[in-house]
Amino acid sequence: MVALPESVDTGAFCPARERYAAGVREETDMSLKSPKAFFAPLAVGAPQPLREIPARPSRAIHFFDPSNPKMVDKIPQMVGTVDVLLGNLEDAVKADKKIDARNGLIEIAKNTDFGPTQLWTRINSLDSPWVLDDLNELIPAIGQKLDVVMVPKVQGPEDIHYIDRILAQLEAKAGITKPILVHAILETARGVAEVEAIALASPRMQGISLGPADLAADRKMKTTRVGGGHPGYLVRQDAPKGADGTADIHAARAIFQQDLWHYTIAKMVDACAAAGIYPYYGPFGDITDVVACEDQFRNAFLLGCVGTWSLHPKQIEIANRVFSPSVEDIKHARRVVAAMGDGTGAVMLDGKMEDDASLKQCLVLVKLAEELAAIDPALKATYDAIEVD
Ligand SMILES: CC(C)(COP(=O)(O)OP(=O)(O)OC[C@H]1O[C@@H](n2cnc3c(N)ncnc32)[C@H](O)[C@@H]1OP(=O)(O)O)[C@@H](O)C(=O)NCCC(=O)NCCSC(=O)C[C@H](O)C(=O)O
Numbered sequence: 542m543v544a545l546p547e548s549v550d551t552g553a554f555c556p557a558r559e560r561y562a563a564g565v566r567e568e569t570d571m572s573l574k575s576p577k578a579f580f581a582p583l584a585v586g587a588p589q590p591l592r593e594i595p596a597r598p599s600r601a602i603h604f605f606d607p608s609n610p611k612m613v614d615k616i617p618q619m620v621g622t623v624d625v626l627l628g629n630l631e632d633a634v635k636a637d638k639k640i641d642a643r644n645g646l647i648e649i650a651k652n653t654d655f656g657p658t659q660l661w662t663r664i665n666s667l668d669s670p671w672v673l674d675d676l677n678e679l680i681p682a683i684g685q686k687l688d689v690v691m692v693p694k695v696q697g698p699e700d701i702h703y704i705d706r707i708l709a710q711l712e713a714k715a716g717i718t719k720p721i722l723v724h725a726i727l728e729t730a731r732g733v734a735e736v737e738a739i740a741l742a743s744p745r746m747q748g749i750s751l752g753p754a755d756l757a758a759d760r761k762m763k764t765t766r767v768g769g770g771h772p773g774y775l776v777r778q779d780a781p782k783g784a785d786g787t788a789d790i791h792a793a794r795a796i797f798q799q800d801l802w803h804y805t806i807a808k809m810v811d812a813c814a815a816a817g818i819y820p821y822y823g824p825f826g827d828i829t830d831v832v833a834c835e836d837q838f839r840n841a842f843l844l845g846c847v848g849t850w851s852l853h854p855k856q857i858e859i860a861n862r863v864f865s866p867s868v869e870d871i872k873h874a875r876r877v878v879a880a881m882g883d884g885t886g887a888v889m890l891d892g893k894m895e896d897d898a899s900l901k902q903c904l905v906l907v908k909l910a911e912e913l914a915a916i917d918p919a920l921k922a923t924y925d926a927i928e929v930d
């Protein structure tokens with residue numbers, strides 16, 4: 542039993558202090574060196590870290606500015622139509638609105654029943670004058686309702702360790718019973734180089750999103766956009782031979798625009814999959830080009846991402862559709878599952894060989910469809926109506 546020092550204020554009830562006073566020290570491990578210590582709470586009285594990140598649907602992480610009354614008005618009616626509502630405190634919120642945004646988020650969180658919709662926030666960057674107050678004020682006020690804290694401009698695992706410890710201290714002080722998860726944005730060159738270490742930095746790590754705009758600036762790419770492609774990043778078809786046998790470089794040739802983000806998304810997906818956490822595409826800034834937005838989202842879905850950001854209400858429907866397996870995919874997946882019986886061996890289906898590896902891919906889709914159907918009644922009805930021939 543450890544007695545509290547005389548100097549400690551024993552006024553208001555504080556669960557962490559009570560536990561500390563009772564000598565509950567063995568639950569934490571300050572060394573952080575052994576694999577066992579990885580799952581120890583980082584502050585006495587903080588909730589036990591999760592051993593597995595729950596697979597909660599998060600097709601669209603919808604950004605809103607809690608200092609913008611027009612956006613705030615729309616939040617209650619968005620509950621249930623989007624998987625994640627994210628109160629953004631960082632970029633896109635004007636400097637003189639930072640405090641309003643933080644207070645606005647606290648108000649919305651307190652006064653809204655989020656039902657099946659998750660509540661996330663994006664805090665200010667770790668080098669900003671606002672981040673410490675963001676955490677100090679949000680966690681005691683609404684920590685029990687916050688599912689995930691998104692951390693921008695993460696450079697390496699040390700940034701996650703820093704947030705991890707502060708969250709544990711604040712959770713303990715506020716008596717929060719479920720651990721708040723952490724999501725990193727991949728938007729610095731060093732962050733990309735360290736993505737595997739970031740993904741493994743804490744049991745709180747829920748996932749990682751691509752931040753193409755800041756990443757482009759940090760890498761000194763020569764683009765001026767928020768995500769999406771670029772017409773100059775292309776491959777051109779070979780020139781046909783001219784009459785003199787040399788290449789006719791002026792002949793009409795097909796050009797194929799390439800994906801600027803393929804390498805980074807693939808690297809992020811591998812890091813997340815290896816760590817058991819979830820990868821996301823980020824923002825698509827051309828709000829009017831819903832077609833290219835859908836293409837970018839679909840590329841990310843096919844590569845392994847589970848969701849994306851939506852910046853405008855019109856992007857929510859696109860994300861929900863693209864990040865839900867199609868009827869055709871589920872129909873095919875169920876046929877393969879049925880045809881593969883106990884899952885071993887190989888069979889022919891429509892002229893194609895199916896084996897345990899293609900079965901496993903099909904099971905990824907079937908499992909995702911089940912998870913989405915559990916929270917989306919319209920999608921459930923669609924999937925239930927599928928008839929497998
Ligand atoms: C992009 C916007 C600035 C567009 O806003 P606006 O011009 O007002 O659009 P509309 O007139 O079409 O809006 C119609 C109504 O819908 C409301 N609205 C708009 N956006 C939202 C929203 N996100 N959530 C809720 N409601 C919204 C408008 O207020 C209109 O209402 P009304 O007048 O009553 O009909 C704007 O959409 C916006 O600011 N979006 C969020 C931008 C954002 O969060 N950016 C930060 C994320 S991207 C980033 O940070 C980059 C990344 O980190 C990286 O590095 O890559």
Ligand SMILES: [Mg+2]
Binds near residue numbers: 728
């Ligand atoms: Mg950014």
